[in-house]
Amino acid sequence: MALIRAEDVIESVRAALQHISFYHPVDYIEALAAAYAAEESPAAKDAIAQILANSRLSAEGHRPICQDTGIVVCFAKVGMDVRWEGGMTLQQMVDEGVRRAYRDPDNPLRASVVADPAFARVNTRDNTPAVLHVELVEGGELELVLAAKGGGSENKAKFVMLNPSDSIPDWVERTVPTMGAGWCPPGMLGIGIGGTPEKALLLAKEALMAPIDMAQLKARGPANRIEELRIEIFDRVNALGIGAQGLGGLSTILDVKILDYPTHAASKPVGMIPNCAATRHAHVHLDGSGPAYLPLPDLARWPKVDWAPSPEARRVNLDTLTKAEVASWQPGERLLLTGKMLTGRDAAHKRIADMLARGEPLPVSFAGRVIYYVGPVDPVRDEVVGPAGPTTATRMDKFTKLMLDQGLLAMVGKAERGPEAIAAIRKAGAAYMIAVGGAAYLVARAIRSARVVAFEDLGMEAIYEFEVRDMPVTVAVDARGVSVHQSGPEEWRRRIAERAREMA
Known part of the structure; x- marks a missing residue:
């Protein structure tokens, strides 16, 4: 029987969340390195290289892998003989562990949790509360499985009530393309089958906490029907x-994890949740002897991938950018941006729309400017800004025409744009570029200065002006409305199918 002190739980949670903010799980790095070696798509290979290079930089610098440091989810298995002190x-x-982790002065993490979610959506400023799931088990010890799940992947969660005779692989194959690229593939899929609707989604989330082992599973062969389903x-x-990043290529996922539970004879609930390229989770075990700490990973197991901009990349001066120059960009072309850009995401766009509807002047002009969809981490030491990777651009689609009407020339984010936004981009002769999601620390190195220019009260969602030098981006939607998120996957789906036919 263990006497577990509250302070030990708090410290274990704090330390684990700090650890996973800058250390990828080694199993993910090794699987991603194998995907990098096998990848044939130049655009996808470059994106994976940026993720791998960013991972090493984050591990060495003890700074977040991704600016979206997530909402904390905790699965707690509590021994029924545990006694508590505190x-x-x-x-x-x-x-309290979350609070201390996210307010750590040496590595502050972005507070993304908002209270009153249906209405005011006020940031709690310390990323609390965590989402806690508790299970009572035999014994006198405490096991905590912690995850920090970013909004880009959480927003792509899917659920369906299938008929008992329906095919789960068919549903997954139909559904994954509807998820877009906002979940920052390559990652993994967690699938929960059975129980009730809420149980299926809970199983899907918990399944993501398991280590990646698809290569080993394929090498030894499936031992049961669930493993057969995973491979299929x-x-x-x-x-x-x-x-x-949805650019087309051989590796969309690195693994599939499945948990199941008995269900009603008339039901077949299925939940699916992706893990993004950040893939943050930790397992800690407390037995009453003090706080639990995760072992430090061996960075020698990280691949030697030194990413550098493509020599073919076009350099763009944002301070002299014109609509004619934007019109010359080609879909899939790699650019290096230098000069001043504005930032803004969900809350800022909503406030801008409300101000314009009331006839109020905007606090900053967007005419002739480029906007970056980002909510950065606070800086430390000599940083001008913390990790500052892109957020999912699709959420800004409904504001795109409004912003282009203000004279905006181009936008930078991650993932695809929807038909409404693409139509507005085409009509305005503008463009949309992507930075690599999951490479936030690498991207931040291109930012040479940062200052808040509007809506300071929105915290990480305030409007900044960044001065960047050689910030790497890819043209995802050109001035004619051609999207690489449509053409890239179509091309690689065709290539993969042709290869399968040749091997058959």
């Missing part, structure tokens, strides 16, 4: 050709 509930302990879904999803 006068706090488990929720209070976990929340893995192969069918990768055959879609979506690829890294």
